[in-house]
Amino acid sequence: MNATPPQPPCPPQPPQPSDSPTTAQLLRAHQIRLVRGPLVLRPMTEDDWPLLLPWNQDPQLLFLTEGTGNPKSYTLAQIQNIYRTVSQHAYNFMIEHQNQPIGECWLQEMNLAHVTARYPGKDCRRIDLMIGAKTFWGQGIGSTVIDMLCEFGFGAEKADLIFGLVGSHNPRSRRTFEKNGFILDIQTPQPPGSKAEHEYTLILTPQVWRSRSPAI
Ligand SMILES: CC(C)(COP(=O)(O)OP(=O)(O)OC[C@H]1O[C@@H](n2cnc3c(N)ncnc32)[C@H](O)[C@@H]1OP(=O)(O)O)[C@@H](O)C(=O)NCCC(=O)NCCS
Numbered sequence: 476m477n478a479t480p481p482q483p484p485c486p487p488q489p490p491q492p493s494d495s496p497t498t499a500q501l502l503r504a505h506q507i508r509l510v511r512g513p514l515v516l517r518p519m520t521e522d523d524w525p526l527l528l529p530w531n532q533d534p535q536l537l538f539l540t541e542g543t544g545n546p547k548s549y550t551l552a553q554i555q556n557i558y559r560t561v562s563q564h565a566y567n568f569m570i571e572h573q574n575q576p577i578g579e580c581w582l583q584e585m586n587l588a589h590v591t592a593r594y595p596g597k598d599c600r601r602i603d604l605m606i607g608a609k610t611f612w613g614q615g616i617g618s619t620v621i622d623m624l625c626e627f628g629f630g631a632e633k634a635d636l637i638f639g640l641v642g643s644h645n646p647r648s649r650r651t652f653e654k655n656g657f658i659l660d661i662q663t664p665q666p667p668g669s670k671a672e673h674e675y676t677l678i679l680t681p682q683v684w685r686s687r688s689p690a691i
Pocket of ligand 1: 536539540604606611612614616617618619640642645646647648650651
């Protein structure tokens with residue numbers, strides 16, 4: 476398994492054929508639980524595959540979450556490899572609304588060299604999220620989840636910078652990050668024929684985040 480694969484906008488590309496699911500590590504366990512009103516971000520576990528698989532086999536969700544790639548579906552072995560690999564350098568969470576699992580998200584060490592190269596010595600992280608239960612879109616949940624991860628990232632984790640990566644084919648996602656104070660840092664043209672003309676790297680500093688959440 477490639478331990479440092481380049482990742483498109485959330486989540487990462489499928490494993491290469493040489494990757495064997497049998498060599499994948501299990502999800503890295505953690506004890507972080509973030510709560511705000513009816514929303515809970517709880518640790519993702521090895522019991523969550525039945526929840527994660529259908530979301531990763533939904534073409535509409537994959538169209539939005541994948542970068543330049545265009546997979547129509549993932550197998551269980553593929554998503555296990557993706558989430559387990561990411562979790563080695565991330566906090567993977569399940570999103571629950573009133574005790575109902577509705578999505579997943581993570582706060583991950585920045586894994587893109589062209590981003591970290593711009594901020595030497597800085598602790599850079601990235602947020603990726605998917606509300607798999609689509610009836611919950613457009614209710615402010617995505618914005619709140621991002622804010623909860625920023626509170627954890629800039630607070631307990633003392634991150635210097637947090638990023639979001641979105642494709643130009645997903646304006647809802649861009650807006651959701653921008654509502655939290657993220658601004659455009661890098662605009663990367665995508666190859667001709669890609670569903671996204673550009674990949675946007677959005678950035679948030681703790682100063683901007685705190686100015687928006689002064690009570691926290
Ligand atoms: C993207 C996602 C996380 C957003 O979560 P959400 O709960 O729907 O977002 P919110 O309700 O908090 O905010 C959505 C904002 O986008 C706006 N929006 C919706 N559709 C839009 C569009 N086509 N263009 C621009 N803005 C749009 C909404 O009006 C709202 O902004 P407002 O509050 O200023 O009106 C969620 O929809 C999702 O999981 N989508 C599928 C997976 C995905 O795209 N993940 C992100 C990959 S980078």
